[in-house]
Amino acid sequence: MVNNPSSGRQLKTLKTAFELVDIIQQQNGMSIESLAKEMDLAQSTVHGYVKTLTNTGYLVYEDGKYHIGLEFLNKGGYARTRKPEYDLIISKLEGLAEQTGERVQFIVEENGRGYYLHTSIGQNAVQVDAHIGKVVHLHASSAGKAILAHLSEDRVKQILNQWGTPAYTQHTITSDEGLLEELSTIRERGYSISDQESISGLRAIGAPIRSQSSGQPLGAISLSGPAHRLKGEWFEQEIPDIVLAVVNEIELDLEYQ
Structure with a gap:
């Protein structure tokens, strides 16, 4: 075997x-x-x-x-709901998008890459390529960095060795050393920031959703919007507080479901 x-x-x-x-x-x-x-x-x-x-x-x-062909949709639909925790997490995101008016994503890590499992669209959300099933490098997004920050150092190094750190924009962190420093900051702060690192002109706040039993990330949510709108206290304090409040609620619900 x-x-x-x-x-x-x-x-x-x-x-x-x-x-x-x-x-x-x-x-x-x-x-x-x-x-x-x-x-x-x-x-x-x-x-x-x-x-x-x-x-x-x-x-x-x-x-x-x-x-x-649509047979891939059959398999993808099953994979998207295979873990019962995903349904509960996804059910909370529509309210976050409505509250802020922005785009909210739920991303999970599999085989060292990030997969979009859900996107909720607020009334002011910008249109970007964030379709369900989209695959991204973890180092270039707020949700991806939030996940990496709560994996073991050996696992992070394994992912970086396998997939590298390609530049999505001029702001993407592409050095392993710089990324590891950023992940340490994320762990201390509790949330991650993407300042035009995945798409030029787009900022985002991300936070991991962690298993209460293992401490491992089940995935991460991120809230994104144009840099001209996500700025100042709204971006630096209010959005992180809103995102972390939703994550706290989700984690409590997961623990007692």
């Missing part, structure tokens, strides 16, 4: 299938001819993968191209 999920033999055919799916998603649909050229594979080989994925619902053929 293999206990370490990172050990053991990888299946090249399965890896190729997922690479094919990733390319189709990135290109918003592709033909077999384009896929074969992009992947440097024979068209007959690509046809075999595409036919299998289409017959199982993971791809769909429309307008001369293959696109991501």
